[in-house]
Amino acid sequence: MLKGRSLIEPMDLSLEELDELLNLAGKIIENPSAYADVCKGKILATLFYEPSTRTRLSFEAAMLRLGGSVMGFSSADSSSAAKGESVADTIRTIACYADIAAMRHPKEGAPMVAAMSTDMPVINGGDGGHQHPTQTLTDLLTIRTLKGRLDNFTIGLCGDLKFGRTVHSLIKALSRYDNIKFVLISPEELRIPDYIREEILIKNKIEFKEVERLENVMDELDVLYMTRVQKERFFNEADYIRLKDSYILDSEKMKSAKSDMIVLHPLPRVNEISTEIDSDPRAAYFKQAKYGMFVRMALIMELLGVEI
């Protein structure tokens, strides 16, 4: 039972709590209308100190689909932050009005400070490097729903593995399950940080390999998680030209993939997945966006202690 808690870090939930949450999300997916009024009379505050339409609307839709209401702001300009108020004071005031809050903040740790300053549940909707636990929950729910399990599969993580927090969180989360094999696909300069390699993968004796080209490993993967590689991240132009096509998923590369592989992406994408893939049944990134809403519905219910 998560009632009254906050969710700040992806690893804030035990395996059991996570399981309970994903089970609830699964039930909502099966019969959403049964949950259409469970949060009637409850208010979600979306406190977005920097804009993120996708994340904000996912939270808002989740609350509205539970019959609750939403209020808040979508950029720091329209908040009291300009008047020099502390995050702690803001959240204490918001707690007078709302029942639960989702916060995105450019400063790392702000949602944590908020959570510690109030009894109202606070959900981290992204801070600093844009760590946000609900993206990881979304990824887990998507894999579990589409693959039927969270263990015993090979996942390829492709793109910028150095700066991509989404990827780091997902590796940590999946490393708690049995027999997950990681294939880490990135240019040399964008490999996963040492602390992930040593502290998570090697320490826990998890099977993984690091490769430079996506096309060479396509046929091994049960799940392919794509992220963007920005040109600015490369050390030199030559490397970029040599490698850039390796990190763009197209029909050609999909030919060698398993027939039941699924392709995920946290969105928004720019060009790292060719739109020709969109109609491939293995393309699951828009389903993933939908699951993002469902897992937030489950999360809001759990943190509010609302039951059907």
Add this chain to the structure above:
Amino acid sequence: MLKGRSLIEPMDLSLEELDELLNLAGKIIENPSAYADVCKGKILATLFYEPSTRTRLSFEAAMLRLGGSVMGFSSADSSSAAKGESVADTIRTIACYADIAAMRHPKEGAPMVAAMSTDMPVINGGDGGHQHPTQTLTDLLTIRTLKGRLDNFTIGLCGDLKFGRTVHSLIKALSRYDNIKFVLISPEELRIPDYIREEILIKNKIEFKEVERLENVMDELDVLYMTRVQKERFFNEADYIRLKDSYILDSEKMKSAKSDMIVLHPLPRVNEISTEIDSDPRAAYFKQAKYGMFVRMALIMELLGVEI
């Protein structure tokens, strides 16, 4: 039945479909409380890539008055557009969260692209030159309600007839009905474009005349549709000074108008209608704003396939 369709161009509806829509709007006007819950559990996304308070709030009020919910953004700053996401991807994501969307976009064609990228109904809330079909629907509902018919009348269109898309759409829409006579009142340099004159009016043998001064034709009109004439549109200062008062509606001009003439304006107005007219029973522009909400209620119901 419009269920599942989008509305991008004012002429997207057949006369029969339009009739059905206006009939429904008429029923809502008579008994709004009967429709207060028909969209319970449905979500409208208002995707405004450029601000338009009036249009956005009209859509939002329409959905709220049907018992539905609303979410979205009111300027591009707070949207994901800044991250380089395509309109197609944005709408596919929004379709995971919402049931219907109203989109305003500075780029002509964007709502069309959006509509083609999703099964969710998309309503064009204005693109590029601010063509938006719900303004035309508003105008039609207003005339039909206040005059009792959409045929057999003389309508004066006054102001900037060259750049005013609202006027172009209204001419096209009304030209489908019997015995509408158009009186086109504008300075020489702001006359209706040739394609409207040739392709719509002359081709369909519709009676019309073009005049320069409003005061000369007031007594002929059943409906007067005012729009603003911006000083910058005139070719020379002398013309502007000579004509500007002709395009300002005041009590003096109203004296020669029929007692049951109605004055419409898409709003916002600046000074083209003197506020002294506001209390004249023939001034119908605020009623028109109200009908704008009612026609959007009907439209949302039709596109969602919701019935009472």
Add this chain to the structure above:
Amino acid sequence: MLKGRSLIEPMDLSLEELDELLNLAGKIIENPSAYADVCKGKILATLFYEPSTRTRLSFEAAMLRLGGSVMGFSSADSSSAAKGESVADTIRTIACYADIAAMRHPKEGAPMVAAMSTDMPVINGGDGGHQHPTQTLTDLLTIRTLKGRLDNFTIGLCGDLKFGRTVHSLIKALSRYDNIKFVLISPEELRIPDYIREEILIKNKIEFKEVERLENVMDELDVLYMTRVQKERFFNEADYIRLKDSYILDSEKMKSAKSDMIVLHPLPRVNEISTEIDSDPRAAYFKQAKYGMFVRMALIMELLGVEI
């Protein structure tokens, strides 16, 4: 009965009307769930021409907690104001969509103009010098609820008493009750304006004194109302250095206060109340924020003429 009226100035309500309003707020506090649906189907428009998250969200939460809906804008950028529309025209249009409006506007008198232009109730959410009657109502409800009465007590008002409209409004409001004694604590250059001293206090033979140091009068107070003193307001640096600590409330000063004194602050605070006070049971400023929502619930109900 306030049905159909607007609230522009704090003194717009008679003592009887105020009493009725505060009584209703009291009932809502006792049993909020009894009021959870009374505004179902009603729409509040929040028209914020300048940002004020706290005030806006307080209004929105109030309406949502009554079962109503909310729409609006949170800064002038996303409003039609940019197109040169008058406040009168805007409010007439909004009145087509909404049932009641809360307006904040940088120009003094704008909410008054709005109220005079429509039959829809308009609540002043702050104009110009940020006079807003709902802050005064909040202060009154807080004192009445926590002290059990609005007469027979000593209130200290501390900080910038010259420019702080909140303080002026509260003095005027409390001067209508019996046996209120005012202790006015401020630096010489920030004393209350003459018109408050002469027209309100002296004219009505109300007991008051003006002092420079908070620490000297702490033990006399039943209520302490803190406001911020900005450095820029001082005439000279020496005065600022000599006095600044006098206007910061800390644990040390609280030692000499009565055990049942309450500390109020309109928020946001910067450093004028040390956070070490927050856990002191006499610190009532976050309760005050909560009462602000309750009094707005009562106000919306009264102006809409909604009954339980």
